[in-house]
Amino acid sequence: MADMRLVIVGAAGRMGQALVRAIADRDGAVVCGAVERQGSPLLGKDIGELAGTGPSGILVCDDPQAVFAKADGVIDFTSPAVSVEFAALTAQMGLVHVIGTTGLEAQHENSIARAAEGATIIKSGNMSLGVNLLSVLVQQAAKALEAADWDIEVLEMHHKHKVDAPSGTAYLLAKAAAQGRDIDLESHSVRVRDGQTGPREPGTIGFATLRGGSVVGEHSVILAGEGETVELTHRALDRTIFARGAIKAALWGQGRKPGLYSMLDVLGLS
Numbered sequence: 001m002a003d004m005r006l007v008i009v010g011a012a013g014r015m016g017q018a019l020v021r022a023i024a025d026r027d028g029a030v031v032c033g034a035v036e037r038q039g040s041p042l043l044g045k046d047i048g049e050l051a052g053t054g055p056s057g058i059l060v061c062d063d064p065q066a067v068f069a070k071a072d073g074v075i076d077f078t079s080p081a082v083s084v085e086f087a088a089l090t091a092q093m094g095l096v097h098v099i100g101t102t103g104l105e106a107q108h109e110n111s112i113a114r115a116a117e118g119a120t121i122i123k124s125g126n127m128s129l130g131v132n133l134l135s136v137l138v139q140q141a142a143k144a145l146e147a148a149d150w151d152i153e154v155l156e157m158h159h160k161h162k163v164d165a166p167s168g169t170a171y172l173l174a175k176a177a178a179q180g181r182d183i184d185l186e187s188h189s190v191r192v193r194d195g196q197t198g199p200r201e202p203g204t205i206g207f208a209t210l211r212g213g214s215v216v217g218e219h220s221v222i223l224a225g226e227g228e229t230v231e232l233t234h235r236a237l238d239r240t241i242f243a244r245g246a247i248k249a250a251l252w253g254q255g256r257k258p259g260l261y262s263m264l265d266v267l268g269l270s
């Protein structure tokens, strides 16, 4: 089969560049376009040179429509409103669209679900094998350890540039815990604690967020009982794990019918 032709949107970002390097390192996919925001000082630069893989002849542009027309798929780690705009385009063109962007709110999720009628969308707050496996373990643990006796807290730390909280991964893990408990996450989650909070309400799922330095991503789900705690932890040491997962998702989506899929589908863990 010919190599899958992929456009990287947000190509000059941290994940965009990690994707360009990861694609250069593997068979089966090639970068055929690199898109950045209008006004970016990097427009017109060679994306291979920016990412450190050497000249590629692919110049960063701000015309998604033109490069999508030559592509089989799009990999998108940008921001919520931007991913929604790209999803409308990939739906029109019937492309594979891998969305790693986090911080999506209900209106973004709804627009992406509509776009998935035309595009094959694979969306996940974390594209790594380890975190997706962890989410399955969290669901099992939350089911096995009863809410009356075991409190669940999700703790995360990320680098100081991250703009949304809780992280997409913290949310993904909390959702897995809520599924294990058969409860609705929104009505059972405690996002922030400050001042006189009163005692912890049983059955809730708490979030705690740390930010600093260059930490790629650390997540722990802590199940705290009387006299013992169980901690399930994942540490991302390198962004490459997300890039490799996103490329795997794009290849998995090739030839698959339009719809909204997750990394659990890609990894056969759903």
Ligand code: NAD
Pocket (backbone or CB within 6 Å): 009, 010, 011, 012, 013, 014, 015, 016, 035, 036, 037, 038, 040, 077, 078, 079, 082, 099, 100, 101, 102, 103, 124, 125, 126, 127, 128, 168, 242
């Ligand atoms: P970043 O800020 O380094 O990169 C985002 C890039 O998108 C920037 O270069 C920006 O200029 C570009 N952009 C903005 N508007 C655009 C537009 N209209 N068209 C094209 N490009 C545009 O951020 P990052 O660290 O690479 O993270 C990006 C997103 O991916 C965040 O939401 C982050 O939380 C998420 N993320 C997800 C995973 C995962 O596994 N799902 C892993 C890491 C990061």
